[in-house]
Amino acid sequence: MAESPPVVTAASDHPLADPAGLRLALTAVAGVNPFKAVDALAGWLESLADSRSWRVDTLFGVLCALEDAARAPLAKLTRDYLWAPNLSRGEERRLASLNSDVWGLLVSRYEACLLRLESGHLEPGMGTLAAHLPVLVARLLHAQGALMRWSRYRYGPIAGDAWRRLGWAYGIAEREGVAAREVRLGPDATGVTSPVAEYLRVLILATSAPDGLRPLEIDLADRLVVHFLPHFHFSRESGADSVYWVDLALPEPPTRLAQEPLPAGSLRFFSPGNVLAAVQALIAQVELGHLPAQCDLDGRVTSALLLPVLQHLVVHWAPVPPLRGQQRHRVHARMAAVVGWESCCQVFSGASEAQVDKAASWVVEDISLGGCGASVVGREETLRVGTLVGLLPEEGSAWLLGVIRRYGRESDTVANVGVQTLSRHVQPVSLRAQGGERYGVVVAAVGLWLRDASRGNEARFVMRPGTFAADMPLETVIQGARVVLAPAALEESGSGYEIGRYRAHRAA
CATH class of the missing domain: 2.40.10 (Thrombin, subunit H)
Incomplete structure (x- = not known):
């Protein structure tokens, strides 16, 4: 990352504290290379690490201006990550890191504003910021949602603390009676949102089995969540149609309502409402080759790309969870594994002992007629949903061919994969x-x-x-x-x- 502007403790000494200085900083990043623009804006956000001497309303205004300036270049870099066919692993990491850094900094800075507002201390600017509470919470939840999506693109773990922080921010908006207040996230926003819409958007994507989607499909699923959001029901009370629950105070993701949780004032419930009928109607439209103009989709999206995502959402938004096709059996065994088309061709054309020795060793934890679940240790950068794999059981003599259908990382070096068997012969x-x-x-x-x-x-x-x-x-x-x-x-x-x-x- 480029050298950051110096961190200063007095707001009057900070270049962005002066409206002219802020305009100059924003002008400097307008129209430049997206990498340079995002890098510069990240530097400015880092420079606000110690902002206690700022008027809180001024600080919030600067943060909004920086986020608005970052939105277009961030979107361009995200498209590059999702659509570029031949990105190197280094380029993937660079794009993911830069996007995650900016959204993470925005989350931290918006939280700092909300913490000051919650402190109850009387200081200049508090009244103005309180009047903008719906915008502050909506921007905070939007930034946290974007940060979590980047973890999902990389199949990384979502820290439990992220769920608690989301619940904390949303709970403040609900307590103050502004959770449903419609706001715009910036002057160029194409539609309105609200704190509850941003919170529910994150919850629904989490319950849509994103670990079974490719990065581009995760992005499409998120866009479809936004489109279908009005069909979902979100409530403080559990109803007959409730399917999921979440506790605003706990560092845990939303959970299917298999049984009623212990009563608590921080519990919230949501259900798909009548969304399944709406999704089925859209599927029928897409099958005829008609893409929905009302959805915020990239112009390169085709029916062939969109249809599998819609079908995936129908399954996972249903009131009854999808059932496994075959019974799974718990095991603990090792399999040699090779990844990708070239390696699979080599082993099925007659793998040498040297090739087998170079294969990764996966620990299989469950198995069925249709596939297996395995734990993968090590930095395997090529793994993702849709990757071809060849597997050789520890005591076996014949390789089987499979494809990864589910992938999630517990840490940088440990991942869990679900493999569907394509063929044993x-x-x-x-x-x-x-x-x-x-x-x-x-x-x-x-x-x-x-x-x-x-x-x-x-x-x-x-x-x-x-x-x-x-x-x-x-x-x-x-x-x-x-x-x-x-x-x-x-x-x-x-x-x-x-x-x-x-x-x-x-x-x-």
Whole structure:
């Protein structure tokens, strides 16, 4: 991070305390490279670490101005993180760190303002800040929500203290009767929000199984939460339709209402209301290729990207939680694991002892016919939802192919993964376009035939991205016979791979 402006103890000595100085600082970051703009704004926020000598209303005004200036460059860097196809791990960490730093600083500075307001000490500016309490709490909760989303993009843990701090801030707004007061977060805000809307937004995303979504899908899910927010019910009392509860005073996330919690004045309850009907209606619209104009979606979002997220939300917003397809059994065993398309191709093409020795060692904690749950120790930067993995049981001789469907980090070096088994009988094959010269494809592509996941004359293959084309039949050789593969469906596009389904018949 660039060198920060000096921290000073007297507000009158701080460059931002003077309106002209603030305007100069904001002008300096307008229109510049987003990295430089965010870095500079982070520096200014750091310089406000000791702001006790500031009038609290002046401090709040400066914080709002800095956040408003940071919003556009932060959004640009977030889009770069979510959409760029070939970011290096270093670039990913840099983008995540810069965004998290700014939102974390805003949370800390807004909390400092709220703490001064709550102290009860009479000082200049308190009356003005009290009049802006709905905006202060809404901005604080918005910043905390953004910080938590960045932890989710990286599949990191959410500290329990974050939930307590959220509940504390929201509880103040509720106590003062301004929780539902509509406000705008800055002059360029496209809509209104409120303290309760910002709080409920964070709660709903947390209960939407974000550990089963890819980073871009987490972002889409959050945008859909905002869109569907009016359909949810939030209350101090548990009702017949209540599905989740949260305690404002506890450092714990929202929990499904399996049984009534012990009574407490800090308990709050929420339910999906009539949101499922609204989501199903939107799914029907998206299936026809119509994207909702009223949703705040990136212009690059397609029906193919949005539909799986909507279907995911339908499952996890239902009053009855999703049931496991197969019974899971507790175990404690080790598996060798390789990650990614290239490594999986190598092991299924005949792994050497050296390759097996280099494989990571995962501890499997539960297993079923459909997959397993495992603990991963070490800094494995390539893991995320949708990643292809090859697994070899400790006492086994055959690799199985799977894909990560759930991922969450307990710490920087310990993660929990849920793996869906794609196939226990995988055969590498060579795929060519039928009449390759005519299609301009003459080089064979490697495919992994999922033998036990193919039915009748249909065969499923894991391939490099871009191999499947609805108008391009492929051909391969299976058990010495030439086979023509007519495209049926592209079933999935993952991280560095895709799964295609074909109708197979012997070549004439």
